[in-house]
Amino acid sequence: MPAKTWNVCVIGYGLSAKTFHLPFIQLEPRLKLYAIYQRDVFPNDDAAVDYPDLKVYRSSEEMFKDEAIDVVVVSTSPESHYPLIKLALEHGKHVVSEKPFTPTTQEADELIALSKKQNKLLAVYQNRRFDADFLTVTQLVKSGALGRIVEYESHIDRHRPEQPAASESVWKNKVMPGGSAIYDLGAHILDQAVHLFGLPNRVTAFIGSQREVNTTGYEDAFTVLFHYNSGLVATIKATVVSPEAEQFRFWVRGDKGSYKKFHFDIQEEQLRGGIKATDSVYGREPRERYGTLSTIQNGKPVKEVYPTVEGTTWAEYYRRLAQALAGEGELPASGEEAREVIRLIELAKESSRLGKTLEV
CATH class of the missing domain: 3.30.360.10 (Dihydrodipicolinate Reductase; domain 2)
Structure with missing residues (x-):
């Protein structure tokens, strides 16, 4: 029986996504790079051109409604983390947040509580x-x-x-x-x-x-x-x-x-x-x-x-994430741990x- 795979959508298409996330998601066989959400497109910077086989969303509303997405990676600037993570959890997605997790512990606590309520994993990218x-x-x-x-x-x-x-x-x-x-x-x-x-x-x-x-x-x-x-x-x-x-x-x-x-x-x-x-x-x-x-x-x-x-190497982060999704290990860095750093x-x-x- 083949191992289960999880469809991953990366939110953002800047340096963080291109350098720290996309290459390592693609190295892990239990994770499938399924979609990218890029709101703003610039000359020579279009995810749809770079990844023609993926779904590329320009609308967050449309992206979050896609039930095929299992995991959302939030690789945007810190002030946007809380609303994006909240929406992802409310739509039943597991989440990986870039660091810093949130600007405040209050926001971190709310997201941790929501992840438990939704029974979804909430990780922070402490690569x-x-x-x-x-x-x-x-x-x-x-x-x-x-x-x-x-x-x-x-x-x-x-x-x-x-x-x-x-x-x-x-x-x-x-x-x-x-x-x-x-x-x-x-x-x-x-x-x-x-x-x-x-x-x-x-x-x-x-x-x-x-x-x-x-x-x-x-x-x-x-x-x-x-x-x-x-x-x-x-x-x-x-x-x-x-x-x-x-x-x-x-x-x-x-x-x-x-x-x-x-x-x-x-x-x-x-x-x-x-x-x-x-x-x-x-x-x-x-x-x-x-x-x-x-x-x-x-x-x-x-x-x-x-x-x-x-x-x-940093590939270990997404290997351990896949293990955690399969119920075979702990998250490589949990929301609770990141909350303590904040x-x-x-x-x-x-x-x-x-x-x-x-x-x-």
Whole structure:
């Protein structure tokens, strides 16, 4: 008996859909890329031309009424997530939402309650749980190779000190609900920390802008400290003023060892550069980008190059989604988990505003 397949419709046809969703949906045999909803069509940017064998909807009303659609992937800007997810659930669809899940925990709670009422799965696209560098950190922490972890640093540092041009002003550079760097980048790297260590006990944050010229008020930088009762302090930050040839990514220190890593996970860079998710080099870091592991040997720290793990890529997200749809496993990242990250972002914003450390 052939395995059941689920028809998937992707809402949106921007960078997120084209780079992070469509290639990986097509890799999973239990998922069938069935339709795309693209409201606005531009020259040389028409899903109907790029995917002539799919259904392409211009009307959300018509799309939601299609009973053949089992799963809806919402890959639009954050302020549109709540109404689109709500409509999808009300029409009996399972949902995958791009991050950030919603601008507020209130909206997240309403959608989680609705998904349970409708008996539908609600997932959030935390694909960076499957970054090779984060999986390497996870392996070292879980194996005990670093001992008792006391410091965890996670950076997304870039050197982009100029204000983006108006023509580049996508949602990631606009002041809007669910906007700012902490919602954009923070939704990923805060999630990674919580996924690895659990919810913190206290939060301290500094959120603002590092750009000398910032006419919009967009908050382009943040530093968030997660305090754990175990003594662990996790520092999670993003900057736009970092003139480095090699940007810092991870530094994890324990009482038995330390792991330090530069360079961001290579998968997005490869996909943007034309490498396909099916290519043999996809997801594989060159040796010069490996991190270093220092361990105590005979009472002295000894440093060695530590290979980045291979074999798991963002394709794992949709593989696990298919398993969850079949009732064979947990969601790769649930709405409930994403709701906790949104709550931590709200606490971080309040901590920054008040200049105080807040209890979680």
